[in-house]
Amino acid sequence: MKRLSLLTLLILTVSCAKQPALTVKTNIKGLKKGTVYLKKVKDTALITVDSIQINGNAEFELHSDLESPEVFYLFLNKNTNEDDAIAFFADKGITEINTTLKNFVFDAKIKGSVQQAKWEEYQKMISKLNSRNLDLIKEKFEAQMESDTSKISAIDNEYNGLLKRKYLFTVNFAINNKDSEVSPYLALTEIYNARINFLDTINNSLTPKVKASKYGKQLQDFIDEIKEADKNN
Template identity: 40%
Template sequence: MKKILIAAFAFSALVACNKKENDKNLHITGKVEGLKQGELYIQHIVDTSLVTLDSITIDGNSNFKSDIQIPEAEMLYLSLNRGTSNSLDNILPFFAEPGNMTIETTLKEFYAKAKITGSKNNDLYNDFKKIKMRYNDEKNKTFSLTILARKINSAQKLDSLNQRADKLTMRSYLDAINFAVNNGKHEVAPYIALTEIYDANIKYLDTIQKSMSPEVAKSKYGKQLTEFIAKRKASE
């Protein structure tokens, strides 16, 4: 009887362990080329703080893997502890979703050289970042010309550059709105609305909210967008 009870207990523990492992629906494999010693963290934002979901010790092998549970698509962050380094290039955001994902990057250019596959939301987010980057380049050029115009005290040039900056901002907002509306079947749409154009005219946010699929509307960022719009309407 004692042997039977021990066997039954061991079987129950094995089943519980397997169930716990099966609950992990996001499987990440990756490599940080050049990293021999350090710590990697998979994190997400809770309220306004980064909370660690998993930690990975790198000791001689730059490859890593992580198995975690996420209830739905969500922006996560791969953070690198470089030890005594003063580098600010330590956080890599990526739009995760249940399934298999791969992250490959380098120690030298942790953010800039990152290649992430396995998530449609992340692919779309990268497409949006390319659009955003074009506008940022134009805005930076305009800002540099504005500084020069101030130095030479050219009021006419300043007025022209200010108008140009306003038009760039408006165009960037409209492109972000169109991007979110066209991708309403993915969680990236409400995320962009909440993080990039939260101060846009409420009618545009309404349009994004109405374009969301029923599944996305029920998601974390879908619910947050609906709540945010309701609060803005109540305060305006």
């Protein structure tokens, strides 16, 4: 009887063990050896929350605690540049990432949270503006090499108009998705240097749930800091 009680206690202990809030199931086609890191931003620094050494098996899992939806980064080996990482918006549960070793970032297919789907929707719609922005940078450089002041002025005007369109589009997108944690995230990362009334408009539109999220709290703090700084100037 005593042995049965101990066994029962052991089973209960194991079953009650804390399960990770986030599981990232990953398959990197072509990867034989290497180290994969799961990272996120904490206090403005990029930290590693989990990692795994790969030796022959390209399918694996990474895990993390998670209080509210936020952006994570999947790094291969010791890359420290976010441009070389797969960024994804995760919520509690399972996120699946399938990609290739050859085109680690560009081949990434991500299936998981509703926030990820909403973020991809924004990225798809804003990509044309970003692409034109890159074209303008190239055109301005060429105009400067030729000392073509009239062309430089025209490019600057188009750039300013493009920037305004991006801000307005992002504000409208955030307001229309006030019930998604993607909304305050976009305010903090895409238009953080916009006029304070734009940020206020987004912040005031957020649902209570989103306001209480990680990015909702950060947006409120960011706005409070700006207003406080303006009062002291």
